[in-house]
Structures are given as C-alpha cells and as structure tokens.
Amino acid sequence: GENVEQHPSTLSVQEGDSAVIKCTYSDSASNYFPWYKQELGKRPQLIIDIRSNVGEKKDQRIAVTLNKTAKHFSLHITETQPEDSAVYFCAARDTGRRALTFGSGTRLQVQP
C-alpha cells in the first residue's frame, strides 16, 4: 500500500512570512494529492489538491507543487496570518484501495 511521510512535524513562523510543508509518497501510480487543514477539535477540511497531470496549482495565498519523478509534493503558504495556525495533512490516493493515505501532520503556528 501507499506510504506518505510529512515534514516538519511542527513549524513556527512570523506573521507575513512563508511556510512550506513537504511530503513524499511511495506508490508511483498515485495520481491525486490533496491537502487538508484541521483546526483544533474540528474536522479536516480540504484546502487544495493537485492531480498528477499538473506540476503546480495556486489558490490565492496557497500553492501546491508536485514532482512525480522524485515522488514528493509540497504546500506553500505565503503571507501567513494567525488564522492559518492549524494542523495540515497531506495525502495521496492509494490506487489499490482507492482511499487516501495521510501523512502524520504538521502543526503550523503563525506568531503575530
């Protein structure tokens, strides 16, 4: 099955700085990579996703890049704000189970 590793586990930045979270996956057949944001006590919510036929996708202050050759993908948040503070999870779709395999999460803290 798929294995997803995520780094760093915690990340602290100053308001206005950029934040980058990186993930690697093991199954070269995986073709869908979403990112979820989870606030304390809440459900994971999709913030952006990328399919394997593109290398980069942007949505306002958030971007995701995908390197299929190296089997890694990254989340970039620019101009961070205190409300960006949360746990972020990357995931890859396991082509066998057709279910998402998640990374272990990154706790992002944006200091005002």
Next chain:
Amino acid sequence: NAGVTQTPKFQVLKTGQSMTLQCAQDMNHNSMYWYRQDPGMGLRLIYYSASEGTTDKGEVPNGYNVSRLNKREFSLRLESAAPSQTSVYFCASRIQGMSNQPQHFGDGTRLSIL
C-alpha cells in the same frame, strides 16, 4: 444539505462493551470511509466501502466491523472495546466514477475507553 453526519459526538465506554458509530451522508456519494485519528499519527483507514454492498479492510481493521446499510449510511462497530481503541473517529465520503474527487469528512466521534 448537512454533508456527512456522525453520531454520537462523544462516548465513554468500559473495556469489553460494544457500540456502533453511525455515519450518514446526503451528497449521493458512492464511497464511504472510516478513519481513526490518534495524536501524532494522522488519520488511518479502518474500513471503506467503494459502493453500496461492498466493504473492504483498510490499514487498521482489527477489532472493528462495518455495515454499509444503504447508499447513505455506513456504520462502524466495536464488538468488545479495548483502551487501545480510544481515539477520534472520522467518517468520510466521496463520489466515485469522476476523476479524483475529494473526500468530505464528518465532525468526528470522540471515543474514550476506560
């Protein structure tokens, strides 16, 4: 349109007790999933149902059973609860058949087993 609804939101059990976690979605999704979330370990797949009438094991199925009652509902049962099953349980759903649609999660069930 409520999305994915889970009941109960909180539950405390004693070791050896049984219970069923309920999940229902109103988005006409084909596929449904159960995950557990433990600190520092992300979300791990317990069971999933690709379509009505089918269920399959995920990464951590031991100690659990599931039922896909109909297209809307997918329940998770703990037959004999153990302290190791203390966790937050999330149900999710997605539409299948369209290219890589996202999963939508419910609010979770916080389960403590004493």
